[in-house]
Amino acid sequence: MNGGSGFTLTISQNKFLAHGAREVNAIVTIESTGLGGLLGGEEPDTGMAEVIILDTSASMEWPITKIMAARQAAMKAVDNLRDGVSFAVVAGNHVATMVYPREEQTVEANRRTKIEAKAAIGGLAPSGGTAMGAWLQLAAQLFAPHREDLRHAILLTDGKNEHEAPEQFGATLSAVAGSFVCDCRGVGTDWEPDELRRVSSALLGSVDIVPDPNDLEADFRAMTEHAMGKSIGDVALRIWRPEASRLKFVRQVLPSVEDLTERGVKAGRMAYDFPTGSWGNEVRDYHICIEVMSGAVGQEMRAAWVRLVQPGDPPEVLASGNVLASWTDEEGDYTMIDPQVAHYTGQQELAEVIQAGLHAKRSGDLDTATTRLGRAVTLARQTGNEATSALLDKVVDVIDHESGTVRLKSVVDKVDEMSLDTRSTRTVRTRKE
Known part of the structure; x- marks a missing residue:
C-alpha cells in the first residue's frame, strides 16, 4: 500500500497454513520514489550533518600511501558535501581528536569552510593506537545538536580495535546505536571484518574492504554522494501482532542481511518499532516471522499489521500492509513456498x-x-x-x-x-x- 508519501509497501507470502501450523513468514518490500535528493535530480531540503572519521594510528604510515590516500579521500568527501550541510572531521587513534573545526562542534559547509577543512586534513600525521569506541563517542556528541537532521558518518580504519576492551567497545556501540548512520571501510588487510560489521550493524550502515589505498578516493566520493541523496531519516518499521502470538524475528534482507529483532522498541499495545535509518530513492526487503495461535480449517486472521512510520506526534504513517494467516486442508495450498x-x-x-x-x-x-x-x-x-x-x-x-x-x-x-x-x-x- 502507498501512503501517498513516496513510499510503497508490498507483502509477499503464502498465507495458507496446514491445520495445526503456527509459523507465518512474509517478505515486506518497501520502495521509495520521488523523495528528491541528488539521485532524483534535485537537492533535498532536509537538514543534514556529516562527520568524517579517519584512522590516524601509527599503522596508517605503513605503507605511507595509506595515509596519503586517506587524506585525499577525505578531501574529496568534503568537496562532495552540499553547501549548508553541517560537518566535522575527526582523527582517530587511541583517542579521538577534532581535525576541523578545532572545537567539538560542526560547521556549515561552504567554500571557505571546505578550503579550511581540506588544509587541516592535509596536515594529518599518523601516531598512536586504535580505539574506535572513542571515535564513535565523539561523533555522537557532534551529532547531538542535530536530532532533527539526517546524520551520517564515514569511518575508515586499517587496524584492529586494540586499545579498548571488548566489553567497553560493546557498551559504546549500544550507547550510540540510533544516533547516526555510519558507513565503515577497512583499508588493507590488517583489520577485523567482525569488528567493523558490529559498528555498521549497530549504526545501520554499510561495511566494505578497500584493498588498495588508491581506491579510497572513489569509494569516499560514492559514499558521500549516496548520503547526500538521502532525504528522510529515522524511519521505523512498526509491527503489530495479535495477543498470544510471538514475533520470532525481523530481518533486513536487501540490500544486505541485518538482524533487527533485538532492536525493537515498544510502540503501544502489541506493537514494536524497528529502526530502518535514512532513505533516499531505493528498495529494501525485510523478512518477518510470526508465531500465531493455530486456527481452525477455513479460519483467516491478520497475523501482523506492518506500517512504515516517521517519528512525530502523532507519527506519520508512510505506508502499510497486512500479513495474513489462513488454515486449510488443501495440501497444494499449504505446501507452496512463496518464492x-x-x-x-x-x-x-x-x-x-x-x-x-x-x-x-x-x-x-x-x-x-x-x-x-x-x-x-x-x-x-x-x-x-x-x-x-x-x-x-x-x-x-x-x-x-x-x-x-x-x-x-x-x-x-x-x-x-x-x-x-x-x-x-x-x-x-x-x-x-
Whole structure:
C-alpha cells in the first residue's frame, strides 16, 4: 500500500497454513520514489550533518600511501558535501581528536569552510593506537545538536580495535546505536571484518574492504554522494501482532542481511518499532516471522499489521500492509513456498555459512570449513548471487555445484578471504523467471 508519501509497501507470502501450523513468514518490500535528493535530480531540503572519521594510528604510515590516500579521500568527501550541510572531521587513534573545526562542534559547509577543512586534513600525521569506541563517542556528541537532521558518518580504519576492551567497545556501540548512520571501510588487510560489521550493524550502515589505498578516493566520493541523496531519516518499521502470538524475528534482507529483532522498541499495545535509518530513492526487503495461535480449517486472521512510520506526534504513517494467516486442508495450498520467502531464506543461510566456514578455516577446523563453504557454493548458485559465487571461487575449488562438493584452496590471497567475509551479507533480489 502507498501512503501517498513516496513510499510503497508490498507483502509477499503464502498465507495458507496446514491445520495445526503456527509459523507465518512474509517478505515486506518497501520502495521509495520521488523523495528528491541528488539521485532524483534535485537537492533535498532536509537538514543534514556529516562527520568524517579517519584512522590516524601509527599503522596508517605503513605503507605511507595509506595515509596519503586517506587524506585525499577525505578531501574529496568534503568537496562532495552540499553547501549548508553541517560537518566535522575527526582523527582517530587511541583517542579521538577534532581535525576541523578545532572545537567539538560542526560547521556549515561552504567554500571557505571546505578550503579550511581540506588544509587541516592535509596536515594529518599518523601516531598512536586504535580505539574506535572513542571515535564513535565523539561523533555522537557532534551529532547531538542535530536530532532533527539526517546524520551520517564515514569511518575508515586499517587496524584492529586494540586499545579498548571488548566489553567497553560493546557498551559504546549500544550507547550510540540510533544516533547516526555510519558507513565503515577497512583499508588493507590488517583489520577485523567482525569488528567493523558490529559498528555498521549497530549504526545501520554499510561495511566494505578497500584493498588498495588508491581506491579510497572513489569509494569516499560514492559514499558521500549516496548520503547526500538521502532525504528522510529515522524511519521505523512498526509491527503489530495479535495477543498470544510471538514475533520470532525481523530481518533486513536487501540490500544486505541485518538482524533487527533485538532492536525493537515498544510502540503501544502489541506493537514494536524497528529502526530502518535514512532513505533516499531505493528498495529494501525485510523478512518477518510470526508465531500465531493455530486456527481452525477455513479460519483467516491478520497475523501482523506492518506500517512504515516517521517519528512525530502523532507519527506519520508512510505506508502499510497486512500479513495474513489462513488454515486449510488443501495440501497444494499449504505446501507452496512463496518464492520471495524461499529466496531470502537461502540468502540468510548463505551469509551464515560463509562466516561460519571462514571462522572454522581460521581456527584450523578444515573439515567444517569445507562443509560450510561447500553449502555456500550451492546456495549462491541457487539464489543467483553471482558476486558471492565469484568470491567463493577464489577461496575454494568447486568440484560439484549441486552437491556443494569443494576443496579448500591451498593458497588463498588474504584480500580474497577478507572480501568474501566482509561482503558475505550482501544479497540480490529474486531472479525474474
